[in-house]
Structure formats: structure tokens, C-alpha cells
Amino acid sequence: MTRTIIQTENMGFTYPDGTSALQNINIEIKEGERVAVIGSNGAGKSTLFAHFNGINKPTSGHIKIHGKPMTYRKEELLQIRQKVGIVFQNPDDQLFAPTVIEDVAFGPMNLGLSEDEVDGRVEEALKLVGMTGLEKKAPHHLSGGQKKRVAIAGILAMRPEIMVLDEPTTGLDPTGVDQIMKILYMLNKEAMSIIIASHDVEMVTQFADKIFVLHDGEIIGQGTTEEIFNDCETLYKAHLRPPKSAELLYMLKNEGFPVNIKLTVDEAYHEILHALGSQSYHNLLHLVKDDLHHKLLHSLGEDKYHELLHLLEENQKDVTSS
Numbered sequence: 001m002t003r004t005i006i007q008t009e010n011m012g013f014t015y016p017d018g019t020s021a022l023q024n025i026n027i028e029i030k031e032g033e034r035v036a037v038i039g040s041n042g043a044g045k046s047t048l049f050a051h052f053n054g055i056n057k058p059t060s061g062h063i064k065i066h067g068k069p070m071t072y073r074k075e076e077l078l079q080i081r082q083k084v085g086i087v088f089q090n091p092d093d094q095l096f097a098p099t100v101i102e103d104v105a106f107g108p109m110n111l112g113l114s115e116d117e118v119d120g121r122v123e124e125a126l127k128l129v130g131m132t133g134l135e136k137k138a139p140h141h142l143s144g145g146q147k148k149r150v151a152i153a154g155i156l157a158m159r160p161e162i163m164v165l166d167e168p169t170t171g172l173d174p175t176g177v178d179q180i181m182k183i184l185y186m187l188n189k190e191a192m193s194i195i196i197a198s199h200d201v202e203m204v205t206q207f208a209d210k211i212f213v214l215h216d217g218e219i220i221g222q223g224t225t226e227e228i229f230n231d232c233e234t235l236y237k238a239h240l241r242p243p244k245s246a247e248l249l250y251m252l253k254n255e256g257f258p259v260n261i262k263l264t265v266d267e268a269y270h271e272i273l274h275a276l277g278s279q280s281y282h283n284l285l286h287l288v289k290d291d292l293h294h295k296l297l298h299s300l301g302e303d304k305y306h307e308l309l310h311l312l313e314e315n316q317k318d319v320t321s322s
Contacts (some may be wrong), residue, residue: 003031003066003077005162005193006052006084013047021047022217025061029210030163032186035195036208037230040239044217045197046089049164052195053077053084062125082111087157089166089197091147100126100142100150101135107158118157125153129183145176152183162193169203181207205229205243205263213238229263 011025021044029035037045050056051063054070054077062069065080069273088094097103104125108118126132129149135144139150148168153161168184169177184207188194198204204211204225211228213221213235221234229235230240232250241247249261252275259275262268 004028004064005031005066006195007064007067008051008058008061009059009064010059011051011057013051014059020217020223021123022051022058025219027212027222029193029195031193032191033193033210034184035193035207035210035212036204037195037197037212037214038201038204038238038240039197039214040197040199043214043238045214046166047217048196049086049166049197052162052164053081053086055086069222081159082158084162085158085160087148087151087163087168088156088167089170091144091151094151094154095139095147098138099135100131100137102119102151102155103139103150107154109156109193121157121159122153125156128156128186129153130179143176145172145179147178148172148176149183152180156187160192162195163187164195166197167199169198169200170194199240201229201235201240201243213240215239225263230261246294285308 006027006029007224008025008027011022012020013022014020024310026047032078033320037048039045045058052059052065054072057070059073063071065083066266070076070080075105097106101122104122109123113121120134123132124266126135129152131146131149131153134146142150152163152165165184168180172180180205184196196204198208208225211221211223212219212223213228214279215238220237221228223231223232229246232242235242243263245265246261246263249259249268251257252272253261257275262271
């Protein structure tokens with residue numbers, strides 16, 4: 001049975017100045033899941049994440065890690081922060097040492113580990129994020145994507161079970177986004193639970209298998225990727241929009257095309273191909289005058305016609321690549 005790793009029950013948080021940031025937060029995250037918390041800027045995502053390793057303490061309700069309510073004792077917080085690593089939205093808030101190697105080593109050193117153990121963890125973490133060879137580089141001389149990877153390495157060196165990333169792709173170019181997402185997929189395949197906050201719905205559709213929608217400090221929706229991004233009312237309430245591919249298919253559906261809503265570009269492409277195939281199949285039936293050809297098309301049927309379209313598509317790809 002899959003364990004619950006993080007659970008909140010009626011959790012709320014109010015800042016000392018009286019600003020209410022979170023209300024009645026009830027979420028459950030299980031071991032090995034890829035989870036996204038989505039919401040517009042100011043929805044409360046960063047405030048929520050700061051509760052996952054005890055940076056913030058709820059002013060109402062409570063949070064459990066591995067089924068145990070946090071008590072916020074110093075010894076307990078140290079253990080929790082080894083299990084739950086947080087990568088901040090801005091890596092400059094996390095990187096402070098003169099060199100990359102010193103920055104990544106900071107966490108393990110504060111655990112009182114031996115020098116050999118620290119060196120081993122640092123080497124392993126930098127290798128995992130593709131930053132080997134830049135150990136002596138000053139963090140402020142790195143690109144945005146490199147800084148993100150060093151920040152992730154610093155967390156990995158602590159050997160956490162859960163990694164929490166606040167807007168992990170913000171400010172990165174497409175190459176930087178791909179590098180970060182590959183790292184997260186790799187870590188998840190090695191049984192690490194990954195939790196991200198983002199308003200980048202295109203990225204979330206491809207990454208997450210569970211989504212929570214946060215708006216004005218409240219969870220207003222939760223479910224699978226398909227459930228959330230087919231619920232336009234909840235998305236618009238949270239000041240979010242469906243992925244572009246889904247929006248396109250909604251437009252086609254409203255115009256009478258026989259399409260289902262898909263979330264990724266690849267899925268949308270095949271859905272449109274099927275819709276066009278269906279239309280062209282029926283057009284062919286009307287155009288073909290020869291009785292034998294007409295009977296053959298009827299015998300073939302729409303499904304087989306779709307299969308032929310895919311075969312033709314694959315053949316065209318092979319011709320183009322050769």
C-alpha cells in the first residue's frame with residue numbers, strides 16, 4: 001500500500017500583520033507521486049510550500065509528515081528538513097557560498113557527516129544534475145538554468161525523500177526547462193516524490209499526475225491532470241487557462257468537429273488527424289462513383305481508414321528522415 005507522505009487537515013496560516021494567506025487546506029500526497037500545485041501569482045503557493053518542512057507553522061489545523069503531526073521541536077525539524085527538501089523560486093535566495101562545491105556541501109556538512117561522506121554526496125549530486133566540472137565556479141557567474149541545477153544539487157546532497165520546487169522553470173529558456181524537467185523525471189523514477197508549484201499549465205500537463213488548484217489561499221480543485229484541465233470553470237476562477245492544445249480543441253468542438261479534449265500537443269495532433277480522417281472518409285464515400293471502389297471503402301470502415309492514415313503518416317516520416 002502506498003504511504004501518505006504529506007497530509008494537511010484544515011490547515012490555515014495568518015501572517016503576524018493579520019493577513020490571511022491560507023484557509024482550510026486539506027491535501028494528501030502519496031509516496032512516489034508527481035504533484036503540482038497551480039495558481040496565479042499571490043495564490044499562496046510559496047506560503048503553502050513553506051509549511052512542508054516547518055519554515056512556516058500553521059495558525060490553525062495541522063500538517064503531518066509520514067503520518068506524524070509536526071511538533072516543531074528543533075530535533076524534529078532537522079529530521080524533517082533532511083526528508084523534505086525545498087528549492088526556492090529564485091536560486092539566488094538559496095546560493096550564497098563562494099563556489100559551487102562549497103554551496104552544495106553546506107547542507108551535508110551541517111549534518112555532522114565525515115569529510116569523505118560529504119565529498120561523496122557532493123560529487124554524486126553534481127553528477128546527477130549535470131554540473132560536474134563547475135565545482136570551482138562562483139554561483140553568481142552561472143546562467144539561470146545552471147543556478148537552478150546547483151540549487152537542486154544542494155538539496156540532493158541531503159538525500160531527501162521528497163523534493164519541493166517553487167516555480168522550477170520560471171525565467172528559463174526552453175533548453176533550461178528541458179534540463180530541469182529531465183532531472184525531475186529521473187529523480188521520480190528513482191522513487192523520489194516531486195511536488196512543484198507553477199502557473200505554467202503547458203509544463204504541468206506533461207509532468208503531474210495529481211494537481212491541486214490554489215486560489216486566494218484555498219484549494220478550489222483537485223484531481224488528475226485530465227480532470228483539472230477539463231474543468232474550465234475552476235481554471236478560470238483561479239485566473240488560469242487550459243493548455244493551448246486543449247483551447248484549440250474546444251474551439252473545434254464548438255464548431256461541430258467530432259473531437260475529444262486532449263492536453264498535449266502530440267495528443268491534440270492525433271485527435272485532429274482522426275477528425276480530419278473521419279471527415280475525409282465520408283467525403284470519399286460521396287465522391288467515389290465506381291460501385292466496386294465504393295463497396296471497398298464501406299467494407300474498409302472508418303477505423304481501418306484511420307489506421308491507413310497512421311501508416312501513411314509513418315511512411316512519410318521514414319521517407320523524410322531518409
